[in-house]
Every structure is written in structure tokens, then in C-alpha cells.
Amino acid sequence: MPTTSLKRQVTLGMLMYTLLLSLGVATHGVIVNENVERLIWESLLQSEFEHFQKRQLTDSGYQWADTDLLQLFGRGSDTPIPAEFDLAHGIHDEISFGKKQFVVLVDGAGPDRSVMALDITDIEKAEQQLIWMILGSSTVLVCVLVLVTIFGARRLVRPLSGLARAIAELSPDRNGQRVQVEPHAPKEAQVIAEGLNSYLMRIDDFVERERKFIRMASHELRTPIAVVVSTAEVALDPLVSQRSTETHLRRILATAHEMQNLITLLLTFARDPARLQSMMELVDLAELVPAIVQDHRLLAGSKELVFDIITTPPCSIHAPRQIASAAIGNLIRNAIENSEHGTIRVMTTSSGVTVQDSGHGVSESERSRIYTQLARAGSAAAGGIGLELIARACAHLGWHLDIDSLEAGGTKATLTFR
Known part of the structure; x- marks a missing residue:
């Protein structure tokens, strides 16, 4: 028509x-x-x-x-x-x-x-x-x-015409696009422009989260998938003993748990932070942390490590349970990977979790890189899963991650929930 x-x-x-x-x-x-x-x-x-x-x-x-x-x-x-x-x-x-x-x-x-x-x-x-x-x-x-009407109509609809031209020039393959109206445009045109710009900002945020999700998923999932595939191939070799097969299956199970936590974190980055508020629930860290430690004991099977869980009541927080579990699990896994012997101490309070290991610690350059990651609010960086991935989650959810190297050796990582 x-x-x-x-x-x-x-x-x-x-x-x-x-x-x-x-x-x-x-x-x-x-x-x-x-x-x-x-x-x-x-x-x-x-x-x-x-x-x-x-x-x-x-x-x-x-x-x-x-x-x-x-x-x-x-x-x-x-x-x-x-x-x-x-x-x-x-x-x-x-x-x-x-x-x-x-x-x-x-x-x-x-x-x-x-x-x-x-x-x-x-x-x-x-x-x-x-x-x-x-x-x-x-x-x-x-x-x-008639002449006055034509002039008045042209003056009246000029802001809307300009707004229509600006909308027609929007391209779906560009970010940061905004529409502008004249300073003396009617209030209705300004309201339309403000609403459209707010919508464009939300679209930019959504597209950026999607790009980050794809980029991080393609990078972070490649290594654990390769581990699962290679370990499964070795376990299926008829020349491998039953005891070795059980070891390989345990490694596959541990890697699968790692991938599960990783996917949970990656899906968090793909969500709008405002929508995550609907996932908030009361989480009892005194109940959650021991279960996470038990799931990660397998990773420390060949190391001389002892887990010490210290609970200071009250220790309940409001957070998405799966995301909190994945973040705490990554801290524990990072402590296991950086320690060969000694004690991994996990302390829970009403505000967060502290994981302290007796490993080789975190260098100044590594700690600077992690804090830079926090400041960039989740920009992509190489280095696998671990502290940097938790840093992205903190930037997305408003949590706070503090990392210190201990004088006696080892690393102390404190995750404070908002």
C-alpha cells in the first residue's frame, strides 16, 4: 500500500x-x-x-x-x-x-x-x-x-525527517551508532532519539557480549576438549592396562568438570548483567565449598597436598549458585595447579571466599596482567582458564578479586561477592 x-x-x-x-x-x-x-x-x-x-x-x-x-x-x-x-x-x-x-x-x-x-x-x-x-x-x-502551512509543516516535521534519515542510515555491521536531533527539536523527537539510542546501546552490549562469548569459547574450550579426546583415545587402546584406563577415565572426568565450570562462566558473559539479578539466591558457602573441594581432590591425586577448610559463620551470600560454584572451583583448581605440596587453605566468610596455597606465588607481571583484565571489564586475553577468567566474571557481575603473593611463598586469592 x-x-x-x-x-x-x-x-x-x-x-x-x-x-x-x-x-x-x-x-x-x-x-x-x-x-x-x-x-x-x-x-x-x-x-x-x-x-x-x-x-x-x-x-x-x-x-x-x-x-x-x-x-x-x-x-x-x-x-x-x-x-x-x-x-x-x-x-x-x-x-x-x-x-x-x-x-x-x-x-x-x-x-x-x-x-x-x-x-x-x-x-x-x-x-x-x-x-x-x-x-x-x-x-x-x-x-x-497554503504557503504558511507548507512552511510550517516543513519546519514541524524537519526533526522527524532528520530522525528518519538517521535511522535509515543505520548499518547492522557497525557498533557505536547513534542518532542525533537538532538542539531545538520538539520534545517528542528528543524522546524518540533517546529511546532509540538507548536501544542501540543495548544492542551494542549484546553484540559485544556475543563476540566475547564466541571468542572465549573458541579459545578456552579447545584445550580441555583436546585433553578429553586424546585421553579417551589412550584409554581405548587395548594395550593399556585396566589400572591405567581408570586413571585416564578419572582424568576425563576431571576435565569434564573443568569444562562444566568453564561453560557456566562463559554463559555468564553472554547474559545481560541486569538479567542475572533474577538468578540471585541465598547460597550457603559452608555447604557449597566442601562439595567443590571434594570434586577437585582428584586433580591433586599425584601431589602432596592437604586441604584445610575454615568456615567463619555466618557465611551465606546472594549470588547465582552455579556461577559462584564455577568461580570458586577455578580458584581451587588454580591453587592445585600452582602447588606441588603443602596446604591449600579455603576460608569462607559472609562476604566471600579466600583460597591460599603454598605454591610458587604469582609474579608481579602476572598480577598486573590480571588487574589490567579487571580494568578492561572482560576484554579477551590468552592464558587459558583460571584467574583471568574469574577476573572477567568479576567485571561482569561486579564482584572483586584480590590476589597477593605471600612472603613465605604461595598465593592468596580473595573473591568478594557483591
Whole structure:
């Protein structure tokens, strides 16, 4: 279905309104003029005719004398009634007789009728001139109103037209696009622009989260998948002993748990932070942390490590359970990977979890890289899963990760939940 521009619709609407208004005013003026004119003629002729009748009653020898404008026909006059004036009783306007126009008063019926005729030829000519003058001025006024309407409509819809052009120029393959309106644009146009820009910002955030998810998933999942595949191939080798097969299966299971935590974290980055609020629940760290430690004991099977869990009640937090579990699990796994012997101490409080190991610690460059990752709010970086991935989760959820190297050796990582 064809559509027209708003400016054209407004212009045509105002033009139709002006024409209808002018036609209505003109029609009303004509009707009022005709009614007033009829009342005037009736009053004038009735007054003259009554005066004539009174003179006849008081003066039997009185004879009517015609003038250039007023004439009497029929009874009371020696002039017979012309065929043009042979009309019904009453007032009749604009009756043509010869080259002139008359307004006629007919009184009586049959042979006793009297007709008084007033010559209004000059008045009708003046009226016609006045009508043409009014039509001319109305035409000029309509043309001026049309020009003003076109200018006003153009000025009125210019912000919307600019907004429409800006929307049409938006490209789906570009980020950071915004629409601008004139500083003095109507409030409605500014509200539309602000709403659209807010929507574009949300789209940019969504696209960026999707890109980060794809980039991190393709990078982070490649290594554990390769481990699972290679370990499964070795376990299926008929030359491998049953004890070795069990070891390989345990490694596959541990890697699968690692991938499960990784996928949970990656899916977190793909979500809108506002939508994560609906996933918040009360999580008891005193119950959650021992279960996570138990799941990761397998990774420390060949190492001389001891786990020490210290719980300081109350130790309940509000957080998405799966995401909190994945983040804590990554801290514990990172401590296991960086330690060969000693104690891994996991301490829980009402605000978060601290994981302390006795490994080789974190270098200044590594710690600087992790804090840079936090400042960039989740930008991609290589290095596998671990502290950097938790740093991305902290930036996304508003959590805080603090990492320190201990003087006696080892690393202390504190995850504070919001």
C-alpha cells in the first residue's frame, strides 16, 4: 500500500481544513446576507405599501406616483401587472424585468392584486462586485495560508525527517551508532532519539557480549576438549592396562568438570548483567565449598597436598549458585595447579571466599596482567582458564578479586561477592 510523507499529509490536511473553513464561512455569509436582505426589502416595501393604503383611505382623490426606483402595478395604479410580476402573494427577490432586476411585493389575489416593485439593479451590481472582491481576497488568503502551512509543516516535521534519515542510515555491521536531533527539536523527537539510542546501546552490549562469548569459547574450550579426546583415545587402546584406563577415565572426568565450570562462566558473559539479578539466591558457602573441594581432590591425586577448610559463620551470600560454584572451583583448581605440596587453605566468610596455597606465588607481571583484565571489564586475553577468567566474571557481575603473593611463598586469592 503506497504511503506519503508526514509533511505531505500535514500540508494536505491543513489545505483541506482551510478550504472547508473558507467554504463554510462563505456559505454562512451568503445565507446571512440573503436573509438580512429579504428582511430589509420586506420591511421597506411593507412600509411603503401601508403608507399608500392609508393615503387612499384618507384621501379618495390620491393617485400613486411612480419613481425611478419604486413602481406600483394593478389596483391603485393605471399600469397593468406585467407577466413577470404575476406571482403569488408575498415578497419575491431578484425578479428580472427587461434589463433590470426588482424585488416585488404582491398583495391580494385575482383582479384586486397590487404589485409594488423596487428597482435593485444597482444594488445587485454592487453586491456582485462585493462578492467578487470577497472571493478574490479569500483566494489570496487561502494562498497565503497554503504557503504558511507548507512552511510550517516543513519546519514541524524537519526533526522527524532528520530522525528518519538517521535511522535509515543505520548499518547492522557497525557498533557505536547513534542518532542525533537538532538542539531545538520538539520534545517528542528528543524522546524518540533517546529511546532509540538507548536501544542501540543495548544492542551494542549484546553484540559485544556475543563476540566475547564466541571468542572465549573458541579459545578456552579447545584445550580441555583436546585433553578429553586424546585421553579417551589412550584409554581405548587395548594395550593399556585396566589400572591405567581408570586413571585416564578419572582424568576425563576431571576435565569434564573443568569444562562444566568453564561453560557456566562463559554463559555468564553472554547474559545481560541486569538479567542475572533474577538468578540471585541465598547460597550457603559452608555447604557449597566442601562439595567443590571434594570434586577437585582428584586433580591433586599425584601431589602432596592437604586441604584445610575454615568456615567463619555466618557465611551465606546472594549470588547465582552455579556461577559462584564455577568461580570458586577455578580458584581451587588454580591453587592445585600452582602447588606441588603443602596446604591449600579455603576460608569462607559472609562476604566471600579466600583460597591460599603454598605454591610458587604469582609474579608481579602476572598480577598486573590480571588487574589490567579487571580494568578492561572482560576484554579477551590468552592464558587459558583460571584467574583471568574469574577476573572477567568479576567485571561482569561486579564482584572483586584480590590476589597477593605471600612472603613465605604461595598465593592468596580473595573473591568478594557483591
